[in-house]
Amino acid sequence: MSRAENSRRDRPRMLKVNPVACQGHGMCIELLPELIAADPWGYPLIAPGPVPDQLLPLAQRAVNSCPTLALLLTSPE
Amino acid sequence: MSSRAARLLPGTPQVTLAEHLSAYGPPPFAETAYDTAGPAPLIVAVEQSGLAGRGGAGFPAGRKMRAVAEAGRRGGPFGSQVGTVVIANGAESEPASGKDRLLLRRAPHLVLDGIVLAAEAVGATRAYLCMHDDADPVREAVTSRERAGLNRVPVQVVEVPGGYVASQETALVGLLNGTGPRPAFVPPRPSERGVRRHPTLVQNVETLANIALIARHGPEWFREAGAPSAPGTALVTVSGAVARPGVYEAELGTAIETLLDWAGGFAEPPQAVLAGGYFGGWLPLPAAARVQLTDQALRAAGATLGPGVLVVLPQSACPLAETARVTGYLASQSAGQCGPCSNGLPALADALGHVAFGRPADDLLRWTHQLLTLVSGRGACHLPDGTAGLAGSTLTIFAADLRYHASHGPCGRADRLPVLPLPLPEPARPDPRSRPETPA
Numbered sequence: 001m002s003r004a005e006n007s008r009r010d011r012p013r014m015l016k017v018n019p020v021a022c023q024g025h026g027m028c029i030e031l032l033p034e035l036i037a038a039d040p041w042g043y044p045l046i047a048p049g050p051v052p053d054q055l056l057p058l059a060q061r062a063v064n065s066c067p068t069l070a071l072l073l074t075s076p077e
Numbered sequence: 078m079s080s081r082a083a084r085l086l087p088g089t090p091q092v093t094l095a096e097h098l099s100a101y102g103p104p105p106f107a108e109t110a111y112d113t114a115g116p117a118p119l120i121v122a123v124e125q126s127g128l129a130g131r132g133g134a135g136f137p138a139g140r141k142m143r144a145v146a147e148a149g150r151r152g153g154p155f156g157s158q159v160g161t162v163v164i165a166n167g168a169e170s171e172p173a174s175g176k177d178r179l180l181l182r183r184a185p186h187l188v189l190d191g192i193v194l195a196a197e198a199v200g201a202t203r204a205y206l207c208m209h210d211d212a213d214p215v216r217e218a219v220t221s222r223e224r225a226g227l228n229r230v231p232v233q234v235v236e237v238p239g240g241y242v243a244s245q246e247t248a249l250v251g252l253l254n255g256t257g258p259r260p261a262f263v264p265p266r267p268s269e270r271g272v273r274r275h276p277t278l279v280q281n282v283e284t285l286a287n288i289a290l291i292a293r294h295g296p297e298w299f300r301e302a303g304a305p306s307a308p309g310t311a312l313v314t315v316s317g318a319v320a321r322p323g324v325y326e327a328e329l330g331t332a333i334e335t336l337l338d339w340a341g342g343f344a345e346p347p348q349a350v351l352a353g354g355y356f357g358g359w360l361p362l363p364a365a366a367r368v369q370l371t372d373q374a375l376r377a378a379g380a381t382l383g384p385g386v387l388v389v390l391p392q393s394a395c396p397l398a399e400t401a402r403v404t405g406y407l408a409s410q411s412a413g414q415c416g417p418c419s420n421g422l423p424a425l426a427d428a429l430g431h432v433a434f435g436r437p438a439d440d441l442l443r444w445t446h447q448l449l450t451l452v453s454g455r456g457a458c459h460l461p462d463g464t465a466g467l468a469g470s471t472l473t474i475f476a477a478d479l480r481y482h483a484s485h486g487p488c489g490r491a492d493r494l495p496v497l498p499l500p501l502p503e504p505a506r507p508d509p510r511s512r513p514e515t516p517a
Contacts, residue, residue, distance in 0.1 A: 018262045019415035020457045039451055040424075043416040 012050035021070035097186035117198035125296035132281030148276035160202035168244035176312035191285030196230040241410035246279035260458035304330030307371035317389035334366035353383030356463030358470035395490040397433035421452035
């Protein structure tokens with residue numbers, strides 16, 4: 001693993017929704033209730049702040065499970 | 078600080094190219110030449126001038142230009158140089174604003190100078206001028222410049238379909254890319270990847286007219302007008318209960334009462350000013366009169382500068398009914414792409430309708446406040462945030478009206494003609510797949 005990759009891993013990771021792509025399937029709400037809740041219309045509401053380290057694998061699984069690839073795990077610039 | 082400014086709107090209109098050239102002289106192309114090594118002198122000058130975008134968001138114009146020029150320098154295959162694109166945004170969608178239309182009518186060549194100068198500075202190979210309507214006179218202006226050899230970068234005038242969000246910058250990029258005039262999720266920002274994936278500079282037409290003046294007179298001259306933190310002048314559309322509604326050019330930092338004086342004073346007893354347009358907020362009168370016209374001062378007072386909009390609400394109008402109608406209009410303008418917006422704004426409009434025209438109970442008011450938080454920050458564009466901001470401002474500033482409606486039902490003023498302008502609905506377009514109904 002290169003040094004650049006390593007430093008990217010150390011940065012805090014945030015969950016983000018692409019609201020245009022999101023169709024409210026609710027997979028992420030089912031898979032990661034620790035950080036994602038449903039709004040009155042079934043669209044995801046993300047808890048503010050970075051994803052805690054111990055939840056990162058679950059967050060990655062929710063990102064990978066979104067049928068419209070609308071959930072993103074990003075590092076702030 | 079309180080005198081009328083006449084930088085962008087001089088006393089005599091500069092409509093034809095001959096009028097424009099005799100008043101301003103030719104555009105100083107030597108100042109703008111694109112340089113592969115570093116930012117063009119014009120980019121540095123615009124940065125030093127402190128010019129903020131005049132389309133509503135107020136983003137520093139020079140920083141945007143530098144970002145596009147730098148993205149163009151390394152945006153091609155294997156980090157090579159690639160041509161960039163300029164979009165001049167004259168598609169004025171804010172119903173209470175008229176300044177971009179007026180500027181394009183009165184001084185089209187100042188805007189076109191700014192387009193070509195900015196395009197040269199960021200290394201653009203194409204430029205587009207987007208407008209909702211009234212494009213023919215501007216097309217004529219473009220043709221006359223081509224004949225005079227002034228359009229060193231080709232400029233194409235593009236008509237944008239109506240709609241509040243169609244003039245949002247990613248929506249203009251979508252229109253030119255053929256993917257539809259709808260806001261897009263960022264990143265990538267247009268400055269990174271815009272029209273046909275080229276780095277794209279989107280600037281409001283008033284911003285570009287200012288850039289044309291900075292290119293001629295320099296950043297120090299630009300800062301001679303306005304406030305130190307907000308230099309230059311702004312075109313402000315003043316309407317509502319004033320004697321002479323219209324567009325007035327003011328130095329930034331001018332007191333609101335000065336602008337209201339220019340507009341002939343109050344036509345009837347006022348109660349508040351809507352500042353910043355339909356993404357702005359209410360300022361109660363007479364306290365608002367002394368607030369200075371800068372985004373910073375207006376935000377501190379609970380509103381925004383936005384695209385330079387002041388609407389005076391008379392005492393004879395019901396602020397709750399006015400806001401409910403505007404919220405209904407804004408909800409109708411959702412592109413329907415983002416769930417929280419396409420569901421939340423109609424719900425908010427419905428709730429505010431019941432607040433204004435019914436007898437709001439506590440649970441309705443709680444739901445209304447809940448909706449404001451639910452929609453904020455959850456769209457690709459700022460339509461949900463702006464709508465929630467205006468609604469929230471109304472519920473705060475007009476708390477006394479809210480209490481009256483809660484205990485007595487709608488006030489008698491709810492039925493008067495609306496003060497806040499609402500555009501006529503777009504004529505229904507027939508489904509191209511359906512057959513026209515013809516008598517047998």
